[in-house]
Amino acid sequence: MTFHDRSAELDALETAFESTGHAFYVVYGRRRVGKTALLKEFCTDRPHIYFLAAQESEFRQREKFVERVATHFDDRVPRIDGWDEALEYLGDRLADERLIVAVDEFPYLVDENDSLPSYLQSFVDELLVDTDSMLVLCGSSVSTMESEVLGHESPLYGRRTGQIDLEPFDFRAARSVVGYDIEDAIRSFAVTGGTPMYLTLFDYDRPLGENVRESVLSPTAVLYNESEFLLRTELRSPARYTSVLEAIATGHTTPNEVAGATGIDSGPLSKYLQTLRRLRLVDREVPVTASPKQSKRSRYHVADEFLRFWFRFVEPNRSSIEEAPGVVYERSIEPTLPDHVAPTFERICREAVWEAVRRDELPPYSEVGRWWYGEDEIDIVGLAPDTDRILFGECKWTSDPVGHTLVSDLRETAERVRWGPDTRDETFALFSRSGFVDGLADDLGDDWSLFGLDDLRALL
Incomplete structure (x- = not known):
């Protein structure tokens, strides 16, 4: 996949690495916004160890991490009993070489051992600080990254030398990917939003309708189940959250309207909305002249254009899409697409x-x-x-x-x-x-x- 834009973020990472002394960066943001692509682009042509964590046992995660370090330094893999020893081994090697250590999907490691931030605190304070190397922790679980790495209660609080909260592309940045003229580009952006992966799935030599039918409405397409997948990776019981998102996407924007559309009482609904905001799936808006903290005239909207499209057109029509996706597009989507745009x-x-x-x-x-x-x-x-x-x-x-x-x-x-x-x-x-x-x-x-x-x- 071609790497697009992100020049400001790349410049920040490159400046941090080239500067004298150690660097500890935190890169986080919603899934699919291009964090891994950014890390790999940054690491290209620079000495680095890139480790992608997985959802598996702590022992296996640690074993793979040590193997990556040993492979980079052409060492025999040492016997390691805990994360403290694994990080000490890494610190010993960094004393002789300047490089980037990038740990992707860091929340998976924390899920298996919530003491890992404490071990990393010791690593940063006692070993990394005396080097010119750079540690980058990256994660898609925004809540975990904010609490376990950036939060006041985290052992790592105050240690970072920089952070990047990676956002989806705005329309101006997305224009480098979207090949349509301005009018169709706006219509297309209303479907894909600014998530880089979604943008690159469309073929801009083809009409927008064909892209929607083949890349979104086809039951075998990646985007057909994408929103459901995102919810299941973030939430244990996504059913009610799905109802809330569908209600907001179909025009019920005030808490009272959402409660009426979903049948969820105001107390529990407030918690659902708070969770969806924390996951950056929903935004709260008040009139620009009002105080965000004091105003009671709040409205909610789905934070991502693709999610708004999916919960408005795909989720309510799943059964029909399975039978006749072309008919759904022609009769349910195309006539009301201007209202969505x-x-x-x-x-x-x-x-x-x-x-x-x-x-x-x-x-x-x-x-x-x-x-x-x-x-x-x-x-x-x-x-x-x-x-x-x-x-x-x-x-x-x-x-x-x-x-x-x-x-x-x-x-x-x-x-x-x-x-x-x-x-x-x-x-x-x-x-x-x-x-x-x-x-x-x-x-x-x-x-x-x-x-x-x-x-x-x-x-x-």
């Missing part, structure tokens, strides 16, 4: 706002998000408290050009947003899939910015 388009437009700010095409804002109150809602609101400036934006993924009606509606709704003084500086932006009616730009002042697909292509 619309929230993705909004997120891409918010990404475009930040890029326009970086290019000085828009003035700077400290926060950009959504706003709602009662029946009122605005897709994009940007806040610049230092200058009392506020941005109002709407995003339309429709087949009709945007006209004066949306301009009037946005102005009217903006007046009801309580933020800043009466003399605040208001600016506006419109984003449209199908462009704008003739003459609209001429009728608007300098406080309005219009972005069509060609403008988004240039920005992203």
Whole structure:
């Protein structure tokens, strides 16, 4: 598989390794985001020991680790009785050679011996610290990495010299993979999201519908059971979590709506939502003008575009897909795909706002998000408290050009947003899939910015 992007992360790892003294990096993030690919790219052409942990007994894990170390140094495999001895053996060898030691899927080792972080603490403090070598711990279980490596209660707390929380690609980064034109690229991104592995499974010389039918809806395809697999690797009893995710993906975004759709009482539901947020499967959102800690107007959305697609279209139609996947696509997915793409388009437009700010095409804002109150809602609101400036934006993924009606509606709704003084500086932006009616730009002042697909292509 071709390695894409991640230049900032590679630069960080390379700088750490080339600097004088030891380095201890932590790389973590959800499954399939490319952590292993990043490690292997970093280790290429550099002296290294790469060890991939597996779900097996502690004895066998430790035995394989020592064998990897011995093979690298061309040693006879020593007899080792515990992790303390295994790490001491590694430390002795690092005294004579500078190299990278990368341990992938570290949580599997902790699952078999929760004392391992304590042994690693001694290794870092007493052996690694006196070398120019680098230890990298990598893991897909975000909860384990945050508690057993990064958390305040971990013996390893405060030892790391750097960390990389690897996220899925945003739309701009994904464009290096997605071969479609801008409109189909947005539609495709609404299916795959920014997870590198999912992006590379599509053949961009073929229509999007064919890719969805063959790479997602086929019962033999990797992505057909992908979401179910992800839940089973993270959760012992995924059934209720599946119900929660399906409810959110199909438009039930408030806790009350999710409770009504799933039949789960508010108490247990709160715990399920908290767990899904911790696993980065669900995000909580409040109006951009509200306090995240104090606001009770929270909404939830599935954090990944592919998971949102899967729980909206695949999970509810499993039986039909087994019988006739083509019919499911033509009758259930294709007609409602624009509704599914619309929230993705909004997120891409918010990404475009930040890029326009970086290019000085828009003035700077400290926060950009959504706003709602009662029946009122605005897709994009940007806040610049230092200058009392506020941005109002709407995003339309429709087949009709945007006209004066949306301009009037946005102005009217903006007046009801309580933020800043009466003399605040208001600016506006419109984003449209199908462009704008003739003459609209001429009728608007300098406080309005219009972005069509060609403008988004240039920005992203």
